[in-house]
Amino acid sequence: MTYSETRLSQGSPVPWPSHWRTVPLWSMYERVKDVDHPDENLLSVYREHGVVKREGRDDNFNKASLDRSIYQLVHPGWFAVNRMKAWQGSVGISSFRGIVSGHYICFRPTHDEDDRFLNWLLRSAPYTAEYASLSRGVRPNQVEIDNEWLRSLRIMLPPLEEQRRIADFLDAETARIDRLITASHKQSDLIIERFTESLRVLTTTAGLDEVTATGISWMPEMASAWKLMKIGRCFTTSSGTTPRSSDVTYFDGPHFWVNTGDLRDGAIEQPRKTVADAALADYPTLRIYAPGSLVVAMYGATTGRVGILKVPACVNQACCVLSELGPLSSRYAFLWFRAHREEILKLASGGGQPNISQDLVRGLRIPAPSRHEQGEIVHQANSLESMSSRQQQFQMRRAELLTERRQALITAAVTGQFDVTTASGRNVTDGVTA
Numbered sequence: 001m002t003y004s005e006t007r008l009s010q011g012s013p014v015p016w017p018s019h020w021r022t023v024p025l026w027s028m029y030e031r032v033k034d035v036d037h038p039d040e041n042l043l044s045v046y047r048e049h050g051v052v053k054r055e056g057r058d059d060n061f062n063k064a065s066l067d068r069s070i071y072q073l074v075h076p077g078w079f080a081v082n083r084m085k086a087w088q089g090s091v092g093i094s095s096f097r098g099i100v101s102g103h104y105i106c107f108r109p110t111h112d113e114d115d116r117f118l119n120w121l122l123r124s125a126p127y128t129a130e131y132a133s134l135s136r137g138v139r140p141n142q143v144e145i146d147n148e149w150l151r152s153l154r155i156m157l158p159p160l161e162e163q164r165r166i167a168d169f170l171d172a173e174t175a176r177i178d179r180l181i182t183a184s185h186k187q188s189d190l191i192i193e194r195f196t197e198s199l200r201v202l203t204t205t206a207g208l209d210e211v212t213a214t215g216i217s218w219m220p221e222m223a224s225a226w227k228l229m230k231i232g233r234c235f236t237t238s239s240g241t242t243p244r245s246s247d248v249t250y251f252d253g254p255h256f257w258v259n260t261g262d263l264r265d266g267a268i269e270q271p272r273k274t275v276a277d278a279a280l281a282d283y284p285t286l287r288i289y290a291p292g293s294l295v296v297a298m299y300g301a302t303t304g305r306v307g308i309l310k311v312p313a314c315v316n317q318a319c320c321v322l323s324e325l326g327p328l329s330s331r332y333a334f335l336w337f338r339a340h341r342e343e344i345l346k347l348a349s350g351g352g353q354p355n356i357s358q359d360l361v362r363g364l365r366i367p368a369p370s371r372h373e374q375g376e377i378v379h380q381a382n383s384l385e386s387m388s389s390r391q392q393q394f395q396m397r398r399a400e401l402l403t404e405r406r407q408a409l410i411t412a413a414v415t416g417q418f419d420v421t422t423a424s425g426r427n428v429t430d431g432v433t434a
Helices: 115-122 125-134 160-202 277-282 330-339 341-347 358-363 371-414
Strands: 003-006 014-017 021-024 029-031 043-046 050-053 072-074 079-082 091-093 098-100 104-109 136-139 142-144 154-157 211-213 221-223 227-230 235-239 251-258 266-268 273-275 294-297 306-309 313-315 319-324 365-368
Touching: 043 079, 043 091, 043 098, 050 091, 072 104, 091 115, 115 154, 115 160, 115 371, 125 371, 160 330, 160 371, 235 358, 251 277, 294 330, 306 330, 319 330, 319 358, 330 341, 330 365, 330 371
Parallel strands: 251 313, 266 306
Antiparallel strands: 003 014, 021 154, 029 104, 043 050, 072 098, 079 091, 079 104, 136 142, 211 221, 227 365, 235 319, 251 273, 294 306, 294 319
């Protein structure tokens, strides 16, 4: 097969099979803005999936406009472009009738080519690069593409039967890769679930045969040799504050200042924010806590997450700090909070975003083994977490490699780099390792 280089618009030339023909986008599509159809089904354009139905999806965080009369009607076969995110690949040929944002650019087809092939082609890496080169804006991530700039885009077209073969191949092979990616994500989730269940066992019964009832519905058993103690008897609890933000002299000083965003169920070694001596002097509740203190997020997006201070630091008002009184180590309590976060959150107050109070934290009852047993439990948990982390990283790396292979497969197919009638998907997806 012979190749020739062609510019899709104003970008770098791309090698294409010499027997493919080249036509401008304007010869295949015409711009249409058909509005005032508020009762049609809502559609959206996703970078990963193209044009999809919005109904039933929980991964679309853009709220639909209350005035849907400004939304545009598209039909199967129409080309929809998110003008602000085309540079990321948010374009696609619709398989549905419905309405899309009034800010999209919508094109009605005037051709007899294969829509499935065009969907793969126009969403491929070479074309995404072209949308980026055609987009204009004053700053990164705030750029737009315009209809007039799209008109010059060159569409590379193999013969119709070849289009269909490429579309059939990509439909089948990407579906197979997608199943493998989904399986990797599920395996990663299962690894996390298994580790959390291991923490529950370690911090309640430690796998011992002799157990006793706790009287707590969400933690019904514990090792019979252990004591059930309130957090308030094992730790002092306190919080911090947020200095007046308008006074710049309170910030960027020598003292670490932990916010809930720093709590990621691990060690807190380098908090992102700091405060000055003036803040400590003017706010008595802004005290510095010693390394080893346990910090719990009481409200906000990270409610229930925990962290162990590795450096001296103060905290804001959304953090509860637990300082040891003797019976329990902060490392053991750290594991127990992680193991039972879901149950603790159900005890919290609030609507869509529950809050944890210091009173609630102090009143929680926790199984208390001896300090020696606590050390052994912490050691076992650390070993399990290291193993689980390695397993999870393997699965996530596998998913990343499969995603890269998927994109490479699409690019190779729609640019004619191999004959899909003789290609084997096994060469693309089998043997993927991290």
